[in-house]
Amino acid sequence: MKRFLYKPILNAIDAREKRVADELANADTKKAEAEKEKEEFKHKNEEFDQQRSALLNKAKEDAKAERQRFFEEVRKEASDLRAKQQEALKNEEENLSQEIGRRTQQEIFSIARKVLEDLAGTSLEERAVDVFSQRMRTLNDEEKKQLASALGASLGQVLVRTAFDLPQEQRDSIKKTIKETLGIETQPKFETVPDLISGIELTTDGQKVAWSIADYLTSLQKSIDELLKEQPRSKARIEPQTENNKPRSENEPETEQEPEAEANKPESKTESEGETRPETDYNKPKSRKEPEAEANKPESKTESEGETRPETDYNKPKSRKEPEAKQEPDAKQESEVK
Template identity: 25%
Template structure:
């Protein structure tokens, strides 16, 4: 505890004065001193009360500020939580949309790949069918097929030779297989109907034609062979398969 030397000295002086005054005036000075003391104490009490009120007011203001800060913090927390929830919802929605878009793109790509594979498979199957067909027809080729080939060949020339006189010298007939006399005679008779008065027939064998015939006269040429026929048919069917769903 600190000693207030001023107060101590003041009390000592008062005490000495009191002794002197008591000696001289006795009660009068005592009463005046007591009144003065009461006024001093009252002033100090008033000052203390005022300080207490100020402290209470300051405490009230501080409490109000603390409450306002707490309320504001709660509001900010709620706003932040709401913003976070909105962000989570929006992010989740975007993620769902991205996943759905990727899934749709993947499905579309898969469908396209499956469709491409299906078309390629159809083409391959078609090619294999025609490859087998060629082999089977080549293996089964006999006189009946050869006679039918002659008829088809003559029909083709008859359809396409309109306006052509056929009197332009010799006629060359090339075949991919040996022609017997009966077949040569059939061709000669058939061409007489198409090109009356045509020149002599020159029969030649050309294995490159396969199961087919070629006629050359002047600057014209007619040809029919199984390989080309199947090629054309194969191309038509493959194009149809490629366009089909």
Template identity: 50%
Template sequence: MLIDWFTVIAQAVNFLILVWLLKRFLYQPILKAVDAREKRIAAELASAAEKEADAIREQEAFARKNAEFDRQRKTLLEQAKAEAAAEHHRLTEEARMDVAALRERQYSMLHGEFQNLRTEVSRRTMNEVFAIARQTLGDLADDTLQARMVDVFMRRLHELGASEKQTLSASLQASPDPVLVRSAFELPQAQREQVEAAIRATFGAGASTRFEVESGLISGIELLMQGHKIAWSLDSYLAEMEQGLNALLKTQQPAQKGTEQK
């Protein structure tokens, strides 16, 4: 017989014992370990998910802050640009005003130099005219220019008005000082005597005369007494010439300013 019933019973019992043994030593411990590990992994995953959520929140907060920062930076940049433009405008205006002031100052300096140059030109012109006139008079006559000047001077004395003569005589008598005759050159004795005679004839016999040389007169002779002065020199002619020259320059200057402004 193939089936031994005792063995069947024994094997069934053996198998049930094996079921109990394996339940106790295999399935329960293994399943517990697996469950514990799964729980632990689930907890770790949950923790990781929570951390990820935190990270996402922080990232969003950071992005918001970044956007706010960008906005503020843009605002500040625009403000700085506006301030820079205003400063640029102010500095440009300041520079323009400085340039205008500098130009004005340069113009003044040029004007002064022009005046000096004109004075120098006048002075040289006078000297040249004097030299030319003296040379011309010297060439034309035997007499010297000085003699002609003295003649002219004496003629002027003679031609003085009666009231002038009276006023000058009164002042001459009231002062003990002699009449001062200044000339640009040393007068020869003959001419001195002629001058003294003319003075005495004009202002009275008591008038004494003193002669001085004044090179600044250029070419001429003058009489000084008690604050009064009678003179003849090339200066008077030259002064007229200078006035004419000034008038001519004044008419030219406005025209020049007009062209500079353009």
């Protein structure tokens, strides 16, 4: 029995238990592997989240830096453009100023020559030499002494520069003026320098006596420059005024007139009692009598239905105003007596 029955059954049971144990062991192993894979997956997900967050933060920082760089570039370009515009405006202003000065000089010379020729029959050059000679003669003693000392130190060397070519007659006149003023015989050297602008300049050993139209033109140029500089300022001042005046012209007059009218009412009352009565009757009772007249309309109809023409508002206020009209002369007489 044992050999043929129990032993095969026990062997089968043992084999089954072993198989079950092996399956359970395999299941535990697979479970452990699954847990391990789960942990690895979880860890990988965490690393992925961290990497994603890091990438997003980096992308935000890069975008912010790029935005800041772009703004800086735009700001720099705007600043450079503004500087170029200002430089261009400045150059244009300088060119305009120079052109105005040049044309002004031309017009002044043309007018001066024409006026001198028409009035005195002399040229501009002749008159300039006369004015220079007069200035030489009007030097004070100290200036004459210094000029004579410089002339002696230079051994009579004198340089006369003019803006125009002088004829021999004008040169002799200048030489004569130097001799009469300083008492020294000289042989001046004449040079033509257009930059003097219709002027004459005498120099010797560091001393100088000069006269030219450049002084007058410099003063005129300064005035023109100041006018050109003040012109954009005046525009900037006018613009806010015109903008501020627009709303005032539309809205403010009504609000401003109301307090004036209210302020004038008590003044008219305090002037004299005789004068206030006609003013108040003229201003206020009109608005008050209208509802009275409207209220009296049905009364006039109920009093006499047979009358075809009831009493009008025009007749009633007259009868009510008569005592007031009678009182007005009394008020005027009281004011006259006062």
